[in-house]
Amino acid sequence: MIFTPTQDTLPPVPPAQRLDAAPSGLAETVELTAAHLDSRIHTVADFERVLDGLVRQAHRNRHALALALSTALGHRYPEEETEADRLTAVDVVVAAPLWRVTAYSLKPGSVRRQRGHEECAQGGLEMVMAARVREIGYALRSGDPQPFLLATPTWDTGALDAAELVERLVEYRRLGARPGPADFGQALLRVRRDDPAAPEAAEAAARIGTAEGDRLAAWIGPDGEPGTPRRRVVMPDPGAHRAWARAGAAVPQVAFVSGERPALRWEFPDAFQWLGRPHEGFTRCYHWDGGHAVRASVLPEDRDTQAAWLLPGVTLAATVGDYGGTWMLPHLARLGGPAGTGLHSAIAAGLGGRYPDDRRPAVEALLVLAGRGELDAPLLGRELASMVALGTVKPNRLADAARSAAAAGAYATMWAVLAEVLPTLLPSVRGAGEVLAVAADCVERCGATGPAPAEVAAAAARTGSSRLVTEARRLASALTHPHGS
Known part of the structure; x- marks a missing residue:
């Protein structure tokens, strides 16, 4: 058995940050709202603090809020009413008390998918967001807003501590407030079920x-x-997305069908129910590449499913060189929930991105999981081996990505990954020598010892001086004679 007597020295992973409370004053709330609407980068923290701040101010004095919003932001909206689906999420909530958005487009059941995008997973997340902001907007317009929002996260990932939600529900009961179905549904999706305090919170609830x-x-x-998620190997359907019709795209690839969640299908508002049904991802997606942090905060405790949905876009970055398909991987790695096969598979495909800029986020995601002690190196290696065999991941690109991860301090981790890949590359897959060179460097740096894999030993025993043979000998020697002993 191969073992590593030394531990990696990995870059630190920034911890999740607690959200600041919503602004307490009317002027501060309007100022934060205006800054958010003008920003090109929408963070989960600002988005959620704006929503909660607007709801709290409306509960205190709806007329004062409407006057302040009209003065500061009224120029953003035409005089006549417009439909909610023509506005951004925060714009819906701002325009509602100004009577600039039609009431019928705010009512429950008004959220609809665009025709032709029924299988878009990102659209499914947006449906949840739309249902919640329209529910908020309808309450603000009708003059019956909640005292505060239940689904405001505890953490900037979007996660919500169960004990905090219990406290909010207790306060709602004391005030006689009725929870919004969409807001409460979103709160449940955000609950940190693996929090050590969660069982006690369940009893209190x-x-x-x-x-x-x-x-x-x-x-x-x-x-x-x-x-x-259920893993399978599929042949992409060129009719499902124009990207699959391009040269190099229509090859067998790894895909996942997300698992069913019965409670989501039967106990949540209509806009949520799609998330509880099995589906394969967003091959019919009209969104920009990679996703969005605010959208990802809809399911902050189910990163494995989100990564499985992202996988088709990550695969395109490897097979046809689509730019941007991998940039959400580090963010997903920082979310909660199991780090399962879906997430490891998406990282594996990302390590094979055609361009260095698309491999870099996958390397970062790998380091995030390793730094948090959540990386299953053998699983990642097996996913890489499968994708190398399918042609999704090219060995030279994998070597470059592995070299970058190792240089960040993950020598032992990358050896554990590459040890699973090498049997697929040997005896003579093109580019195997480059991967062997990285593996040998990792072993020399981390001091791993043990018998060389049979395929490596066989390659090392061959005659000749090709790079493959030379690096196989170097790797076999490093494993059996550590530190030149």
């Missing part, structure tokens, strides 16, 4: 004596279990 408290208790239990 069951004691609240409301339907929402009972649902939270059940969600922390079996009802909230994320579905397990």
Whole structure:
């Protein structure tokens, strides 16, 4: 058995940050709202603080809020009413108390997919966002806003501590406030079910004596279990997306069908139910490459499913060189929930990106998981081996990505990964010598010892001085004679 007596020295992973409370004053709330609307980069923290701040101000004095918004932001909206689907999420909430958005487009059930994009996973996440902001907007327009939002995250990833949601539900009961179905549904999707304090929070939720408290208790239990994506190898359908019709795209590739979540299908508002049904991802996607952090915060505790949905776009970055398909990988790696096969497979495909700029995010995601102790190196290696065999990942690109990860301090980790890949590359896959060279360097740097894999030993025993043979000998020697002993 190969083992590594030394540990990697990995770059630190920035921890999740707690969200600041929503602004307490009206002027500060309007100022933050204007800054968010003018910003080109929308963070989860600002987005959620704006929504919660607007709701709190409307609950205190809706007329004062409407006057302040009209003065500061009224120029953004035409005098006549417009439909909600023509506005951004925050614009919907701002325009509602100004009577600049039609009431019928804010009512429950108004959220609809665009025709032809029924299989877009990113669109499914946006449906949840749209349902929630329209629910908020309808309450602000009708003059009956909630005292505050239930789904405001605890953390900047979008995750919500179960104990904090319990406190909010208790306060809602004290005030006699009725939770918005979409806001409460979003809150459940954000609950950190693996929080050590979650079981105690579930017991407290069951004691609240409301339907929402009972649902939270059940969600922390079996009802909230994320579905397990089902892995398979498929031949892309060129009719599903124009990208698959390009040269090099229509080759067999790894794909996932997301797992079913019955509670999402039967106990949540209509806009949420698509997320509970099995589907394969966004091959019919009209969104920009890679996704969006605010959209990802809809499911902050189910990164494995989100990565599985992202995989078709990551694969295109490897097979046809689409730019930008991998940039969300580091963000997904920082989210919660199981780091399973879906996430490891997406990182594997990203390591084979045609361009260095597309391989870099996959390397970062790998280092994030390794730094958090969540990387399953053998699993990543097996996914890479499968993709090398399919032709998704080219050995020379893998070598470059592996070299970058190792240089960041992940020598032992990358040896554990590459040890799973080498049997697929040997005896003579083109580019195997480059991968062997990185593997040998990793072993020399981390001090791993043990018998060389049979395929490596066979390559090392061959005659000649090709790079493959030379690097196989170097790797075999490093494993059996560490530090030149």
